Amino acid sequence: MGAFRGSMSYTRFFVRGELPTDVPPAEDGTPRxxxxxxxxxxxxxxxxxxxxxxxxxxxxxxxxxEQPFDTDLAHEKIFFGDYLNLGFRVDRWRIPAPLFKASFRDAERRFLAEHGRDKLSRAQKEELTAVVTATLRKKVVPAMKVIDLSWQLSAGIVRFFHQSPKQHELLLEVFEKTFDLELVQDGAYVAALEGELPAPVLEGMTELEPTRLVEAVR
Amino acid sequence: MSAETKTAAEAGEAAEPMGPSLVDRIEASRFLGGEFLIWLWYESERREGAFEIEGFGGVSFWLEEQMTLRAEGAQGATASESALKGAMPSATPEAKEALRQGKRPTKAKARLERGPQSWSFVLNADPLTLSAVKVPGVIKDGTEEQFFERMQLAEELEGMIYALYGEFLALRVDPRWEKELAPALARWVAEDPSA
Known part of the structure; x- marks a missing residue:
């Protein structure tokens, strides 16, 4: 369900800011x-x-x-005519809860036996949690998610092929840090703004109240 | 709404700066996505699916296969939801009854045909987005050519849908909405399709 194959589910974002024009030349004088x-x-x-x-x-x-293991990015891999296409990869540690609980109980038993204690203090619990987590992370593979992103450069439209607000939040952070440009998510008002609707329509939109479809009949 | 796109620079100049003002406008307009869906539903029945879209010509548009309507409770929580499926869920008595109960469509599957080309997609109300878009058959060979064709077809669909959205908004802010269109919609909601 991405940019390149299958059905497409995406959220549009509009780029705020201009594409950089004052790019210094390379060290050998080649224009950039x-x-x-x-x-x-x-x-x-x-x-x-x-x-x-x-x-x-x-x-x-x-x-x-479409190449989650290829992070050696170059022009020919990402620029497709007027489009800049990227994969947005997010890896996350996911330790199965039963595995963590069993490992923690085991570590707790050993700690209490070694130190002659009956129970852990809060600080000890936190420290043991961190140790167990770090140990288990060496045994599991992170969960990987890769999401297509396609930026239509001349139009200033980014299509991000995921509709989860959490992923959008992450994208905004990484995109803005990478390109020093802001993204504004599409929606009822933004679509009207970007669609060059007349100013009276844009102004009028924000003063509307929801239409009452049932009470009007009564 | 213009079918043409504009540069990021032009968009930046034309748009307001980010800040509470734009955020307020975004929040104040959120409900219009659902009303756009209702308007499309109503118009697709009234016009028997035949729409004329500026810049694109004559198209056929109809809702099909699935529609979800929801009533909001306190603090935006879902109070009740109707998930309708079938060949034409929008034509069922259950769909109108859901509207009469105060539910609003949150998403609906639709089909748009223009000449020999056909798109199917889900239109989501809030935020106003497209999902599960299936574009007309594309060329199979060449990854890059296939990508360009998919994007062109997706942009064409966006152009048509957002042109319809512009038509809806122009009507919605017009005083005639309250005097003529809202009552017409209300009468349509009150109709019993099984009668």
Missing amino acids: TFRDRFVDAIRLRAFRPLDPNEDVDFRAGWCAP
Whole structure:
């Protein structure tokens, strides 16, 4: 259900801000455009796999479209004419609850036996949770999600092929950090604004009350 | 609504800056997605599916297969929901009864045909989005050509749907809405399809 195959479910976002025009040339004097700058920025925020030794629950970053393991991003992989296409990869640690509970109880028993205690303090519980979590993260594979993103550059429209508000929130953060441009989500008012409707319609929209379809009959 | 797109720069210049004002406008207009769905439902019956869309010409539009209507309770929680399925769920007595109970459509599956081309999709009311879009048959070979064709067909669908949305909004802000159209809609809601 993405940009390249199958049915398409997406949310439109509109880009706020201009595509960069003042891109300095390369060291050898070769002129550069916003596309070169974007490739540099995307590579900086390319996806990096989760490390079980890091204290993070998830990580999001860019990958090649339809290629979640390809994070060596270059012009020819992401620019399709007027479109910039990317994969938005999010990996998250998911430790099955029964596994965690069993491992924690086991670790708790050993700790209490070693230290001659009856129960854990709150601080000890938190510390043990962190230790057990880190241990289990070395045994499980993170859950991976990859979402297509297609940016129609001349129109300033980004189509993000997922409709979950949580994913949108994550996208906004990563997109804005990557491109230094804001995104505004499509909706009833924004669609009218972007559709160049006359000002009286835009003004009138926000002063409307919902139509009463039932009371009017009575 | 214009079928043409505009640059991000033009969009930025034409739009208001982000801030409470734009957020307030967005929140104040959210219910219009559901009313747009109702209007499309009503018009597709009244016009027997035949629409003339500026910039695109004559098209056929109808609702089919599934529709969800919901009544909101306190603080936006769902008070009750009707999920209707069938060949034409919008033509069933249950659909009108749901409207009479104060439920509003939250999503509906639809089909739009223009000449030999046919799109099927789900139109979601809040936020106003398209999902499960199936575009007319595309060329099979060449990943890049296939992508461009899929995007062109998706953009064409967007153009048509948002042109209809523009037509709806122009009517909705017109004083005639309260005087003529709202009562006509109310009479339509009150009709019993089984009678």
